[in-house]
Amino acid sequence: MAATRARVSSFSRNVSTETSQNPGLKHGPNGTMFISSGIPDLDKILGGGFSLGSLVMVMEDAEAPHHMLLLRNFMSQGLVQKQPLLYASASRDPKRFLGTLPSLASLKGDKSSDLSHEKDLRIAWQYKKYFGEPQLNLNTNNGGQHDYCNDFDLRKPLDRQFFSGSNVDCVSINDSPNLTALQDRCAGFLAKFSRNEGCIRTAGRIAIQSFCSPQCKYSNEEWHMLSFIRSLKGMARTSNAVVVVTFPPSLLSPSCSKRLQHMADTLLSVKTIPDEDKELAKLLTGYQDMIGLLNVHKIARLNTQVPVILEATTFSLKLHKRRFLVLECLNQAPVDGSSGSSYGTSGGCSGSTKTGSLDF
Amino acid sequence: MRLKCDNGRVDTSSALVLHHILKRSFSSSPSSVVLFLAFSQPFSHYDRVFRKLGCNLAAQRDNDRFLFLDMLMLQCPGEKIRETQSGWAASVFEQIERVITALHEDKKFISIIIDDISFLEVAANGSSSDVLNLLHYCHTLTSEYGCAFIALGHKDIYLNGDNAAIILEMEYYADILVRAEPLSTGLAKDVHEQRAFSRFQKGEGEPLRGGAESSN
Numbered sequence: 001m002a003a004t005r006a007r008v009s010s011f012s013r014n015v016s017t018e019t020s021q022n023p024g025l026k027h028g029p030n031g032t033m034f035i036s037s038g039i040p041d042l043d044k045i046l047g048g049g050f051s052l053g054s055l056v057m058v059m060e061d062a063e064a065p066h067h068m069l070l071l072r073n074f075m076s077q078g079l080v081q082k083q084p085l086l087y088a089s090a091s092r093d094p095k096r097f098l099g100t101l102p103s104l105a106s107l108k109g110d111k112s113s114d115l116s117h118e119k120d121l122r123i124a125w126q127y128k129k130y131f132g133e134p135q136l137n138l139n140t141n142n143g144g145q146h147d148y149c150n151d152f153d154l155r156k157p158l159d160r161q162f163f164s165g166s167n168v169d170c171v172s173i174n175d176s177p178n179l180t181a182l183q184d185r186c187a188g189f190l191a192k193f194s195r196n197e198g199c200i201r202t203a204g205r206i207a208i209q210s211f212c213s214p215q216c217k218y219s220n221e222e223w224h225m226l227s228f229i230r231s232l233k234g235m236a237r238t239s240n241a242v243v244v245v246t247f248p249p250s251l252l253s254p255s256c257s258k259r260l261q262h263m264a265d266t267l268l269s270v271k272t273i274p275d276e277d278k279e280l281a282k283l284l285t286g287y288q289d290m291i292g293l294l295n296v297h298k299i300a301r302l303n304t305q306v307p308v309i310l311e312a313t314t315f316s317l318k319l320h321k322r323r324f325l326v327l328e329c330l331n332q333a334p335v336d337g338s339s340g341s342s343y344g345t346s347g348g349c350s351g352s353t354k355t356g357s358l359d360f
Numbered sequence: 361m362r363l364k365c366d367n368g369r370v371d372t373s374s375a376l377v378l379h380h381i382l383k384r385s386f387s388s389s390p391s392s393v394v395l396f397l398a399f400s401q402p403f404s405h406y407d408r409v410f411r412k413l414g415c416n417l418a419a420q421r422d423n424d425r426f427l428f429l430d431m432l433m434l435q436c437p438g439e440k441i442r443e444t445q446s447g448w449a450a451s452v453f454e455q456i457e458r459v460i461t462a463l464h465e466d467k468k469f470i471s472i473i474i475d476d477i478s479f480l481e482v483a484a485n486g487s488s489s490d491v492l493n494l495l496h497y498c499h500t501l502t503s504e505y506g507c508a509f510i511a512l513g514h515k516d517i518y519l520n521g522d523n524a525a526i527i528l529e530m531e532y533y534a535d536i537l538v539r540a541e542p543l544s545t546g547l548a549k550d551v552h553e554q555r556a557f558s559r560f561q562k563g564e565g566e567p568l569r570g571g572a573e574s575s576n
Contacts, residue, residue, distance in 0.1 A: 030408055223486035227485060234432035234433045235433075238402060253522065255520050255523065297370055302405060303409065304409060305379055307371075
């Protein structure tokens with residue numbers, strides 16, 4: 001064996017102070033690092049957040065802009081933690097989108113009532129501790145900028161101080177004949193977060209909205225778009241950044257859409273919920289509060305071959321107090337509407353934790 | 361020997377099969393060498409995965425038993441340029457052939473592995489003729505030098521018939537076809553996927569055996 005080379009064995013643990021110095025980063029399994037998605041529930045579902053070096057793709061629903069909620073929270077989280085951001089969209093003035101980003105939630109009272117309610121449920125779900133779920137240190141309430149993941153108030157805009165500096169770059173792809181210019185901008189941005197350096201000073205975020213939208217001149221050049229995403233994925237993999245791209249699969253050919261889905265490290269999709277669907281209302285608890293559904297198709301498995309198996313892959317999107325985006329497991333309503341069913345739980349107990357999903 | 365690994369779903373990866381084959385090839389014979397064309401993951405990813413499997417890829421690379429060609433950023437030149445050049449597929453193949461002929465002189469058993477054919481297609485800008493040419497060239501190597509050729513693809517991309525020639529040709533040439541699917545009984549933390557193996561003799565496919573695999 002190559003004993004002459006000084007190699008760090010796989011059993012050595014680098015005691016690093018990266019995360020204590022940078023609250024926006026968290027160690028993940030298999031030598032990966034996470035940054036927050038900006039949605040506490042989504043971080044929990046994904047096992048910590050988005051892995052640095054990964055490509056996250058979000059399949060849009062053409063009938064509703066729910067993907068914008070994910071994108072906004074992702075961008076706000078980065079700005080609040082001073083993580084540089086590159087934002088691209090087909091809008092003529094993408095900078096204006098920054099004014100719609102949500103602000104940090106100021107009141108902790110809303111969440112604390114949920115936490116005390118959680119304590120009441122603790123006895124019923126106590127067995128969960130034996131499953132060895134990772135202890136995620138989210139919502140430390142130490143102060144907005146020092147948390148790994150923050151709550152964002154969708155009804156208040158983000159303070160301008162967070163995006164008036166030089167750590168935000170906005171690119172319009174509306175007039176570009178092809179993606180070469182955007183690819184160059186992304187390459188330049190990602191080069192600043194190259195993994196060749198020993199320590200991670202900060203992480204970068206790229207957010208590309210509605211990538212294949214028909215407003216773009218290249219939108220019918222599918223191989224060109226695939227080639228761009230492939231090179232973006234390759235560049236991201238060797239950098240300390242996360243790239244989030246949303247795209248409308250209904251506007252692409254099925255094979256192109258499938259190729260993009262296979263390229264993604266983490267693949268999510270958002271769907272609308274029809275208004276006043278009586279069948280769904282009977283089937284699901286809390287249906288009237290749902291604004292949409294989030295499906296987790298695939299979670300990044302960097303440096304490992306072990307897939308992440310979730311207890312549930314479909315979650316409801318709700319706005320808690322019309323301000324905070326929460327994700328909840330779908331709960332099947334009691335079949336005959338009577339109380340005492342062991343499967344169904346009432347909407348009031350759902351909170352923002354995973355409760356009583358229909359598992360056998 | 362030609363082996364094609366196929367996974368038909370976005371959430372299932374037949375990379376487990378590639379890892380298993382790669383690991384076995386190192387332990388099977390001291391004179392075996394693997395030429396790995398990586399389109400999907402960088403070396404650091406495979407290094408970590410194999411460390412957990414008890415195999416030191418970096419050491420194998422240093423000992424010239426594992427030749428890793430990083431194709432993540434490889435791109436076929438644009439349409440206008442391509443007309444004047446000899447051929448993108450030919451240049452990639454020349455690179456492979458140079459390695460193979462050098463190794464063959466040392467009487468090594470060589471396995472060529474492509475970790476994702478669909479990424480190769482994207483690198484070729486969707487030119488199915490380039491990809492088919494490359495596959496055909498690699499196929500000649502298996503007969504000329506006795507190499508093994510293993511490639512991973514995604515069948516669900518071709519269900520609409522787009523570029524289906526590539527997957528059909530791969531299945532035609534394959535001696536063994538491995539199909540990875542999620543468990544028919546649903547998701548499980550212990551068992552991640554089930555496999556179907558088909559061996560082809562004289563153009564007839566007969567199922568060999570199925571299997572369920574855990575990646576732990």
